[in-house]
Structures are given as C-alpha cells and as structure tokens.
Amino acid sequence: MHPLALPDEHPLDFTDAVHQLAKMIPAGHVLSYGDIAELLESGGARQVGKAMQVSADEVPWWRVIRNDGLITETLYPSAQAHWLSEKTPCRGRKVNMAQARWKPNPLQYAEIQKLADSLS
DNA sequence: AGGATGACATTAC
C-alpha cells in the first residue's frame, strides 16, 4: 500500500467505543466499568469512568456502574429513578449484579469484538 | 521526570 500513509487509521476512539458499547446494554441490565474495559481489551476501569464522564445524552450512563453494584454518590438519585423505571434488580442503593449484569449473546459478542478490533 | 488525580477493582481485616 502507501508506504507513508498509515494504514492503521483509528475509526474509533477509546471513548467512542465505550459509548457504543454502553448503548448496546439492554434496559434493566448493567455492565461494570471493568467489564467494559475487559470486553474492549483496552484500558482499565478508570479509563472507562473517564469516558463515561464525557458521555453524550444518548448513552445510558446509569447502566454502567461499579462492580460492587454501587454508583457514585452524586449520580445515585438520578440513576435510581432509571433503575426503578426499567425494573433493574436492586436492593437499597445497590444493584444486584448477579442478576443484572448483561451477558451478551454470541451475535452481540461479535459486534463488541469489532469495536475492540478497531481500537488496537 | 515525578507526583496528583479519578463515574474503579481486589484483597484484607
């Protein structure tokens, strides 16, 4: 190909990939920050947090929470309203991760893998 | 270069 033109163009930023993946989470389910980093095979939980901090209005940020089922204090009141309205399994201020954690099916997993590949 | 900072995770008490 072109010797000087770099073939490894990044269609996706890490931040964009996080947002795309978050938008795939079905209502009533959640992923942890660490889950997303692992699925994208890039960065870490804290990077996902950074990405969510700048998420647009269309990304369901209340479906991305900590691995222990909690969410940052300032976001909790608004998040809880969403959890209740979409019937996310939770007790008190903690989401039941065993029930609520999203398990992508093979087709969805393939889509996620495409996101991951476009990063590396 | 080196340290502080985070929408975090894990382990140990």
Next chain:
DNA sequence: GGTAATGCCATCC
C-alpha cells in the same frame, strides 16, 4: 455486613 489499604491505567500538571 461494612471500611481501609493497595493496585491499577491513563492523563494532566
């Protein structure tokens, strides 16, 4: 059941 200490990864002084 909690909280606290460490580790973690990237970014920004």
